[in-house]
Amino acid sequence: MLKLLITRPIADPVLDQARSLFDVTVHAGGALSTRDCAQALATYDAILPTLGDAFTADAFAGDVRCKMLGNFGVGYNHIDTKAAAAAGVTVSNTPDVLTDATADIALTLLLATARRAGEGERMVRSAAWGGFDVKGLLGTHVTGKTLGVIGMGRIGQAIAARCHYGFGMDVVFHNRSPKVTAVPATQLGSLHEVMAAADFVVVATPGGAGTTKLIDADALAQMKPSGIFVNISRGEVVDEAALIAALEDGQITGAGLDVYENEPHVPERLRALENCVLLPHLGSATAETRQAMAQMALDNIIAWSEGRDPPQRVN
16 A cells, blocks of 8 residues: 655544545644655655645655655645655646635735735734724724735636626736736736735745745835735735835835745844734635635545546646
């Protein structure tokens, strides 16, 4: 029986199926270091990893028994796919199944930041609320404003649809290649043009070397002082120090973040900001979505084990 490592506990029905087909080990100790990954690659026939597991080039440098990484997540920038391919390891991911859940989190952050919901909740919980105040915690109107989407893939388009049809927002976007969208939206010529035109900027690009620090100080400087910035993609897409400075200086009005540059570390300066709504990477965190992701990851591993090409193969 093939040996399978699952690097985080997953939904019970999927785990039960995995155990019926493979000799399964479940790692419950958090993210795997590069050294842990190297050892796992030398020990198991297949691995079901996720974000934070450091499958770097160094991890593939030693003996590699493993031939399949069925990644739990649409993003796989924690896996060096070129090194994996060179070592004869197939990599797959889990697209589509988390689109709606992640788009919903983008709207959660957009609305919560615009309406200062985080500040209000903290005020109530600390017993500092003194009752209705005509000028208390005045936020930013959302309906009818302009949304700027950075990265118009599946998730970007789902966010655009929610904002356009739900809140009557005009949509502009930046994408690395020309994109025709189902939702009415205008592709502008550059990232900076979108940052300047939008009242709300939502980043929905993939992670990886091509987008690292895509949102830097110069990009943030293009935003309106009333602008609100939301990131639900990957933390490294944003220059976190530049974003903190923009928020501290009042260069932009606020930010809503679900991802961070060095997760799970969140800088103290960021945590201290009242004009920032912070979530602990909840993009796909619904029971239905996480089970669907686990099932898709396992289905890819099963396909590989049966000699078929994994449906969501990425290398």
